[in-house]
Amino acid sequence: MFSFEFFPPADGTGYERLCATATALTELEPSFFSVTYGAGGTTRDRTIGAVEALSAAVDTPVAGHITCVGGTVQETHAVIDRYAAAGVAHIVALRGDLPADGVAANGYADATSLVAGLRRRADTARFEISVAAYPEVHPLAASAEADLDNLRRKLDAGADRAITQFFFDTDAFLRFRDTVAAAGIVHPIVPGILPVGSVAGALRFAGRCGTKVPDWFRPLFDGLDDDPETRQEVAATVAIEQCERLRAEGVDSFHFYTLNKPDLPIAICRVLARSQRGALPPVHAS
Ligand SMILES: Cc1cc2nc3c(=O)[nH]c(=O)nc-3n(C[C@H](O)[C@H](O)[C@H](O)COP(=O)(O)OP(=O)(O)OC[C@H]3O[C@@H](n4cnc5c(N)ncnc54)[C@H](O)[C@@H]3O)c2cc1C
Numbered sequence: 001m002f003s004f005e006f007f008p009p010a011d012g013t014g015y016e017r018l019c020a021t022a023t024a025l026t027e028l029e030p031s032f033f034s035v036t037y038g039a040g041g042t043t044r045d046r047t048i049g050a051v052e053a054l055s056a057a058v059d060t061p062v063a064g065h066i067t068c069v070g071g072t073v074q075e076t077h078a079v080i081d082r083y084a085a086a087g088v089a090h091i092v093a094l095r096g097d098l099p100a101d102g103v104a105a106n107g108y109a110d111a112t113s114l115v116a117g118l119r120r121r122a123d124t125a126r127f128e129i130s131v132a133a134y135p136e137v138h139p140l141a142a143s144a145e146a147d148l149d150n151l152r153r154k155l156d157a158g159a160d161r162a163i164t165q166f167f168f169d170t171d172a173f174l175r176f177r178d179t180v181a182a183a184g185i186v187h188p189i190v191p192g193i194l195p196v197g198s199v200a201g202a203l204r205f206a207g208r209c210g211t212k213v214p215d216w217f218r219p220l221f222d223g224l225d226d227d228p229e230t231r232q233e234v235a236a237t238v239a240i241e242q243c244e245r246l247r248a249e250g251v252d253s254f255h256f257y258t259l260n261k262p263d264l265p266i267a268i269c270r271v272l273a274r275s276q277r278g279a280l281p282p283v284h285a286s
Contacts, residue, residue, distance in 0.1 A: 001031045001253040002269050003063075003190070006054075006260050008035055008046035017260070018050060019057040024262040026058055028269045031253070032090055034063035034130075037079075039096035040070025044079060052086045063130065064088050067096025068108035073117065076107055080124055090128040091118060093159065112153040119158035131155070133162035133189055135176035136169070139210040148183060155187045162187060163255045166194035166205070168238075169212050170245050177251075191246055194257045195264035196221070196235040232264060239268045244275065 004025050009018050022033055033054055037047045051064045064083040068076050080091065095111045108114040111131050118124045131154040134147055141147035151162060167173050177189050196202045199221045206213050220238065224231040243254055254272075256265045 002028050002265075002272075003030050003032045003034065003253070003255045004258050004265060005034045005036065005192075005255060006050065006258055008037075008043045008050040009260070010046070015050060015053045019053055021258070021260055021262045022054055022058050022060070025258075025265060026060055028266065028273065030060050032061045032063050033058070034065060034090075034092055037065040037067050037094075037096075039067045040099055041067075041075065041079075048079065048082045048086075051083060051088055055086045055088065061090055062086075062088055063090035063092050063128070065092040065094060066114070067094045068111070068114040069096045069098055070105050070107075072105050072107045075105075076114070076117075077121070080118065080121075084123065089126070090130070091124070092130045092132075092163070093118060093154075094132055110150075112150070112157050115154055115157040115159050129159045130161050130163050130190075131159040133164045133176075133180075134210070135164050135167050135173045135191075136210055136212055138165075144179075148179065151180070152183065152185055155185060160187065161190055163190045164192045165209050165211060166192045166257055167211055168206070168217055168242075169214050170242050172212065173246070174249055188253060190253045190255045191251060192255050192257060193239055193243060193268075195239045195268060196231075197259050197261055197264060199224075199231070201259075232267075236264055236267045236271075239264070240271050243268065243272050247272070247276070 006018055009015055035047050035050045035054065037043060047064065051062055054062045066076060066079055083091065093111055093114045108117055115129055115131065118127060118129060133151050137144050137147050141150070155162065164173065173191050180189055194202060203213060205211070220234055221231060224234065258265050
């Protein structure tokens with residue numbers, strides 16, 4: 001199963017492009033699309049606009065992300081109400097990064113209380129809720145154990161699944177998945193996959209999120225700055241190999257960080273869908 005994450009476009013033309021991207025991705029029969037939400041509500045109206053536009057454009061369910069720091073409980077609920085009015089029934093519930101001054105608004109303090117709050121509301125109690133997980137540990141977590149406890153609290157509060165931060169070290173995900181299972185957590189842990197559209201961008205994100213960059217990663221893209229086609233091919237191959245390895249280890253759902261571009265996810269998922277069906281045509285049919 002595939003799902004695809006977008007960020008909210010800046011303007012009306014961006015919405016049209018986003019809907020065209022989503023429409024192109026529907027050929028992969030995704031389980032849902034999701035739209036990110038700027039911490040502190042910085043993209044609130046654009047995120048809601050994108051969720052509304054997507055919901056009107058495609059039949060695929062659309063999930064709205066929400067971050068709770070930087071907003072009051074009432075402001076958070078108002079966004080959820082707008083999502084519900086657009087037909088959304090799946091929330092990706094996040095704390096969001098703390099503001100630079102470290103002062104949060106008087107709202108839900110973390111993802112656990114946000115999930116609990118959504119479950120308490122009669123009209124959102126039935127929503128699907130996804131939360132974030134960190135195979136390589138959240139950069140601010142006191143320890144891997146504390147991070148795991150935090151994940152357990154979010155799931156115990158009523159979340160249905162966790163979607164992970166992206167990673168290039170597939171073993172790190174597999175170890176995390178096994179640790180989560182050994183801790184008695186039975187909820188699905190869906191790997192977040194980042195197809196590398198821009199090497200500089202991927203390295204920047206990785207630095208911010210605490211994602212390890214393995215030794216093999218940079219040399220693969222060396223000398224390809226002015227060769228986007230070869231870069232795309234390398235990026236697609238890396239993601240396909242990663243997903244095939246995960247699938248061989250029993251993973252059957254993948255969440256793609258699309259960066260609003262359909263080409264790489266389509267190429268990757270077409271190959272994955274074909275190999276999943278075992279329908280590789282014979283090379284020399286006689
Ligand atoms: C799939 C996915 C989607 C995302 N989408 C967005 C988005 O749309 N917008 C956005 O701004 N960001 C997004 N993020 C990033 C996320 O907001 C940041 O990583 C943020 O810093 C943490 O959010 P959280 O929901 O994981 O927080 P939480 O789960 O609440 O906690 C995060 C950290 O705080 C620690 N912690 C929490 N509570 C306690 C406690 N009581 N005691 C001790 N430690 C505690 C945890 O161990 C963890 O280290 C996303 C991340 C992922 C993986």
